[in-house]
Amino acid sequence: MSPQILSAACSLEPRARPSRFRAPRSALAILAVLGSSVASAATLLLDEALDDGACNSSSCSVSGGSYGSRGWKVAGAGSKIMFTLPRAVACGSAEVTFTNLDPIAGGTTGEYVNFLGVYEGAHGNNWTASGNEETSLQVAANCDRCTGVALPDAWRDERLKFKGIACSWDHPECGGYPATNRYLPAQGAPGINWASNLAVQWTATIAWDCSGASYKLQGNGSTWTANGTWAWPSGNPDPRPHLRYLFVGRDSSGGAGSYLKDLIIVHAKAFEASTCNCAPPPQCGDGTCNGAETCGSCAQDCGACPPRCGDGTCNGVETCGSCAQDCGACPPTCGDDACDGAETCGSCARDCGACDAGTHDAGRPDAGEDGADAVLGGCASSAGGPLAALLLLAAGAVARSRRPRRP
Ligand SMILES: [Ca+2]
Ligand SMILES: [Ca+2]
Numbered sequence: 001m002s003p004q005i006l007s008a009a010c011s012l013e014p015r016a017r018p019s020r021f022r023a024p025r026s027a028l029a030i031l032a033v034l035g036s037s038v039a040s041a042a043t044l045l046l047d048e049a050l051d052d053g054a055c056n057s058s059s060c061s062v063s064g065g066s067y068g069s070r071g072w073k074v075a076g077a078g079s080k081i082m083f084t085l086p087r088a089v090a091c092g093s094a095e096v097t098f099t100n101l102d103p104i105a106g107g108t109t110g111e112y113v114n115f116l117g118v119y120e121g122a123h124g125n126n127w128t129a130s131g132n133e134e135t136s137l138q139v140a141a142n143c144d145r146c147t148g149v150a151l152p153d154a155w156r157d158e159r160l161k162f163k164g165i166a167c168s169w170d171h172p173e174c175g176g177y178p179a180t181n182r183y184l185p186a187q188g189a190p191g192i193n194w195a196s197n198l199a200v201q202w203t204a205t206i207a208w209d210c211s212g213a214s215y216k217l218q219g220n221g222s223t224w225t226a227n228g229t230w231a232w233p234s235g236n237p238d239p240r241p242h243l244r245y246l247f248v249g250r251d252s253s254g255g256a257g258s259y260l261k262d263l264i265i266v267h268a269k270a271f272e273a274s275t276c277n278c279a280p281p282p283q284c285g286d287g288t289c290n291g292a293e294t295c296g297s298c299a300q301d302c303g304a305c306p307p308r309c310g311d312g313t314c315n316g317v318e319t320c321g322s323c324a325q326d327c328g329a330c331p332p333t334c335g336d337d338a339c340d341g342a343e344t345c346g347s348c349a350r351d352c353g354a355c356d357a358g359t360h361d362a363g364r365p366d367a368g369e370d371g372a373d374a375v376l377g378g379c380a381s382s383a384g385g386p387l388a389a390l391l392l393l394a395a396g397a398v399a400r401s402r403r404p405r406r407p
C-alpha cells in the first residue's frame with residue numbers, strides 16, 4: 001500500500017478537554033457510537049514532556065543525551081530513553097513528537113537506525129528486544145542512499161521506515177520474518193526536505209491491535225498514513241500483542257554513523273485502546289480445537305481420540321487377536337495348535353492328537369475309556385493274581401456301561 005498523502009493535517013486523537021458543559025446522556029451515547037474508533041476513550045498510559053528539562057515519569061530510564069528548551073537531544077549512539085508502560089498493551093498506540101531530524105546529514109550507505117519503537121520485551125541491547133518471541137513496532141531512519149547513490153529505491157532511500165514485526169525473525173517457529181514495512185515519506189515528497197525543515201515538529205503515531213498496525217506521520221502541514229497487517233505465525237499461542245516498552249533515541253544498530261545526532265525528542269505519549277477485539281488465547285474448554293490442542297490434550301474441545309491399539313482400552317474393532325496389548329491374550333481355543341485349557345484328545349483331537357482307542361496309557365483317557373485308565377495302568381503291573389485282575393476288569397465294564405454315549 002502506498003502512502004496516502006493528504007493535503008491538510010487530519011486531526012489526531014481528539015483530546016479530552018475539561019469543560020463545564022454536560023451533554024445529555026442520549027447525546028453522549030450517540031457520540032460514543034460515532035467516536036467508537038477514535039482514541040478519546042483510550043486510557044492515557046504515558047504523557048511525558050521532555051521539553052521541561054526532565055523525564056518525570058517513574059517509568060523513565062534515560063541514557064545519555066541532554067535536555068534543552070526544545071526537548072531531549074540525542075548525543076550519539078546509545079542515547080536513549082526507555083519507558084516502561086504500566087502494563088502490556090494488546091491494543092493501543094504511541095505518539096512521539098520530535099524535531100531537528102535530518103536523516104541524510106552524516107549518514108552512510110547501509111544505515112538504518114531505529115529511533116522510536118514499541119516493544120514486547122525489554123529493549124536490552126539497543127537493537128532488538130530481549131530475544132524472546134517478540135512483537136514490535138519501530139520507526140527507523142532509512143539512509144541507504146545517503147552517500148549519493150543515484151537511484152530512487154523503495155528499499156534504499158532517505159525515508160522513515162515504519163515497521164511492525166509480529167514475531168522475532170530469529171525464531172524458527174515464527175516462519176521467518178513476518179514483518180510489515182511502510183516507507184513514508186521520501187525525501188522530496190510534499191513537505192519533506194529534512195535539512196530545510198529542522199524546526200518542524202513531527203509527530204509519529206503507531207497504533208496496533210491483533211490484526212495489524214497503523215502508521216502516521218504528521219508535520220509541516222501534511223499527514224502521511226499507512227496500514228500494515230501482522231503476519232502472525234500459525235499456531236501462535238496468544239495472538240495479542242503485548243507491547244510494553246517504548247523506546248526513543250539513537251539505536252546503535254545499522255552502522256557507526258551519527259546521522260541521528262541532534263535529533264530532539266519533544267514529547268512521548270502512549271494510550272491503551274478502550275476496546276480491543278483481539279481474540280483471547282486458545283484455552284482448553286473454549287469450545288474450539290485451537291492452538292496446540294489435540295484429542296489427547298483437550299478432548300473437551302477436540303473430541304475423543306479414535307480407538308488405537310495401545311491406548312489401554314479394548315475399543316473400536318480391537319480383539320484379543322488384533323490387539324492383545326489392550327484386550328488381553330485370547331483364551332485357549334480348539335484349533336490354536338496348542339493342547340491347552342481343558343482340551344483333551346476327545347474334545348480337541350486337532351490340538352491334542354487323536355485318542356488311541358483301547359490302549360491303557362497312564363494319565364491320558366482314550367476313546368471309550370474313563371478316568372480309571374490311570375488306575376488300571378498303575379495297577380496292571382503291581383497287583384498280583386488273576387482274581388484281582390478279573391475284579392478290576394469287571395469294575396471297568398460296569399463303569400463303561402454307565403457312561404453316556406457320545407453323540
Ligand atoms: Ca518531563
Ligand atoms: Ca480450545
Ligand SMILES: [Ca+2]
Pocket residue numbers: 307308309310311312313314315318323326
Ligand atoms: Ca485400544
Ligand SMILES: [Ca+2]
Pocket residue numbers: 332333334335336337338339340343351
Ligand atoms: Ca487349543
